[in-house]
Amino acid sequence: xxxxxxxxxxxxxxxxxxxxxxxxxxxxxxxxxxxxxxxxxxxxxxxxxxxxxxxxxxxxxxxxxxxxxxxxxxxxxxxxxxxxxxxxxxxxxxxxxxxxxxxxxxxxxxxxxxxxxxxxxxxxxxxxxxxxxxxxxxxxxxxxxxxxxxxxxxxxxxxxxxxxxxxxxxxxx
Amino acid sequence: xxxxxxxxxxxxxxxxxxxxxxxxxxxxxxxxxxxxxxxxxxxxxxxxxxxxxxxxxxxxxxxxxxxxxxxxxxxxxxxxxxxxxxxxxxxxxxxxxxxxxxxxxxxxxxxxxxxxxxxxxxxxxxxxxxxxxxxxxxxxxxxxxxxxxxxxxxxxxxxxxxxxxxxxxxxxx
DNA sequence: CTGATGTTTCAATAAATTTTGAACTGAGGC
DNA sequence: GCCTCAGTTCAAAATTTATTGAAACATCAG
Numbered sequence: 167x168x169x170x171x172x173x174x175x176x177x178x179x180x181x182x183x184x185x186x187x188x189x190x191x192x193x194x195x196x197x198x199x200x201x202x203x204x205x206x207x208x209x210x211x212x213x214x215x216x217x218x219x220x221x222x223x224x225x226x227x228x229x230x231x232x233x234x235x236x237x238x239x240x241x242x243x244x245x246x247x248x249x250x251x252x253x254x255x256x257x258x259x260x261x262x263x264x265x266x267x268x269x270x271x272x273x274x275x276x277x278x279x280x281x282x283x284x285x286x287x288x289x290x291x292x293x294x295x296x297x298x299x300x301x302x303x304x305x306x307x308x309x310x311x312x313x314x315x316x317x318x319x320x321x322x323x324x325x326x327x328x329x330x331x332x333x334x335x336x337x338x339x
Numbered sequence: 340x341x342x343x344x345x346x347x348x349x350x351x352x353x354x355x356x357x358x359x360x361x362x363x364x365x366x367x368x369x370x371x372x373x374x375x376x377x378x379x380x381x382x383x384x385x386x387x388x389x390x391x392x393x394x395x396x397x398x399x400x401x402x403x404x405x406x407x408x409x410x411x412x413x414x415x416x417x418x419x420x421x422x423x424x425x426x427x428x429x430x431x432x433x434x435x436x437x438x439x440x441x442x443x444x445x446x447x448x449x450x451x452x453x454x455x456x457x458x459x460x461x462x463x464x465x466x467x468x469x470x471x472x473x474x475x476x477x478x479x480x481x482x483x484x485x486x487x488x489x490x491x492x493x494x495x496x497x498x499x500x501x502x503x504x505x506x507x508x509x510x511x512x
Numbered sequence: 513c514t515g516a517t518g519t520t521t522c523a524a525t526a527a528a529t530t531t532t533g534a535a536c537t538g539a540g541g542c
Numbered sequence: 543g544c545c546t547c548a549g550t551t552c553a554a555a556a557t558t559t560a561t562t563g564a565a566a567c568a569t570c571a572g
Contacts, residue, residue, distance in 0.1 A: 190475040194489075197465045204457050206379050208530060220472070220489070222482040227549070237532045242550055263540075264548070273492070284377050292370040299393070302363040309395040316367075316393070318446070381560055400518070410562045415520055436570075437518065 184232030191220050205280065207247075210236055214244040215253060215269065224257045224266035252279045278333055289326050296320050357405030364393050378453065380420075383409055387417040388426060388442065397430045397439035425452045451506055462499050469493050 187195065195216035202212035213234050218225060225233075231241045245267065248254040253276040256265040270276050300316040360368065368389035375385035386407050391398060398406075404414045418440065421427040426449040429438040443449050473489040 190472045193468045194472050197461075197469060200461045200465070201458075204378065204461070206377065206529095210531075220476075220485060222485055238549075239532055239534095239551080240530085243531090246550085269488075273488075273495075285374075288370075288373045288377070292373070295366040296370060299363045299367050303393075312393060312395055315442075315446075322446075379559095383561075411519080412521080412562055412564095413560080416561090419520085 184229060186235060187217070187233060191217065194220050205284065207280075208244075210234070210240045211244045211247050214241065215248060218254060218267055218269045221268075224268040226264045226266045228264075230267070251283060252276060282330065282333065285326075286330055289323055289330070293323060293327065296323055357402060359408060360390070360406060364390065367393050378457065380453075381417075383407075383413045384417045384420050387414065388421060391427060391440055391442045394441075397441040399437045399439045401437075403440070424456060425449060455503065455506065458499075459503055462496055462503070466496060466500065469496055 195213050198216040198219070199209050199212040202209070202215075213236070214230055217230060217233060227241060227245075230245075231238060234241075245254065248267075249256075253270050254267050255270055256267055258265055296316070296319060300313070300320050303313055303316055368386050371389040371392070372382050372385040375382070375388075386409070387403055390403060390407060400411075400414060400418075403418075404411060407414075418427065421440075422429075426443050427440050428443055429440055431438055469489070469492060473486070473493050476486055476489055
């Protein structure tokens with residue numbers, strides 16, 4: 167958006183200037199963006215992941231920002247998200263100041279982490295409420311059909327909560 | 340937002356005036372809204388489904404609108420969404436003008452339908468692109484690590500596409 | 513056919529989410 | 543300690559998505 171004369175590269179910091187995404191990279195990014203969209207993950211996050219995914223080695227902050235052409239803030243927040251969900255790893259070379267990033271080995275595991283973090287809290291928080299709703303319906307002598315529905319929902323919820331910890335040990339095990 | 344004097348119910352159409360949601364209904368609605376949010380389903384759609392889910396019999400258009408206090412447009416669109424994803428059924432009593440709605444018997448089946456409709460198109464559309472990205476990487480002699488990642492992604496995609504039709508027969512079987 | 517009821521459509525509006533960028537923080541290096 | 547670099551924060555702006563409501567449409571009774 168403000169390509170600063172590009173050629174004045176010479177002095178001081180040499181303003182790296184990165185290539186925009188290549189067609190094959192765009193294609194992959196589109197795929198990840200679309201899949202991420204289903205889970206409400208922002209475009210910029212998916213793009214960062216896609217870039218790391220097609221790149222041969224780990225990339226540092228400035229490369230990510232430069233190649234994707236997005237703001238520092240977005241890169242920072244995006245990497246935070248990916249870190250929090252254990253979808254990227256930083257490779258800190260000895261004696262190097264900058265961190266360099268690469269995708270976690272297993273995309274499958276990453277997805278599980280992501281899902282857990284979205285679904286589990288909802289299930290946990292809902293637990294007492296759902297029980298109350300069911301009890302309520304029973305007290306009020308609601309239709310058997312409704313009671314049945316609410317019971318099933320409660321059973322599901324409990325079962326999901328029991329199963330969840332088996333999927334992947336909670337962070338710190 | 341503009342309660343039309345409420346008490347002037349008398350004449351003509353008797354302006355039904357529905358109760359707002361009860362606490363136990365709100366609780367359930369919150370749960371559905373939250374779960375729906377994970378998949379990017381709008382609040383109003385989740386609310387409609389929740390209301391039908393706790394209600395004893397099928398509800399008609401005006402009841403849904405009245406009890407949720409949302410616009411006609413939202414109800415119409417919401418029901419369309421739920422219909423399209425086979426999450427609600429209409430029970431048309433003989434000789435009755437209005438349609439009345441209730442949730443599909445199996446919530447599980449409904450969720451599968453919903454997921455299919457979101458994920459499948461993305462997988463299908465991505466298929467050729469992903470293959471191209473992989474071929475591209477091979478031609479360019481990319482790092483083995485990258486090739487490996489892209490291959491795995493392709494295998495996943497194919498497998499998912501093969502498995503999908505088994506989950507539930509496509510609408511019209 | 514006509515009028516009334518019930519539903520859908522869709523442009524305008526409102527609400528929610530994402531992105532930006534400038535100010536800030538922190539960690540070394542010197 | 544002071545300065546530079548690397549990265550974070552967060553309020554404002556941009557963008558995207560959902561909701562509204564008036565007008566169009568459809569269906570049926572008479």
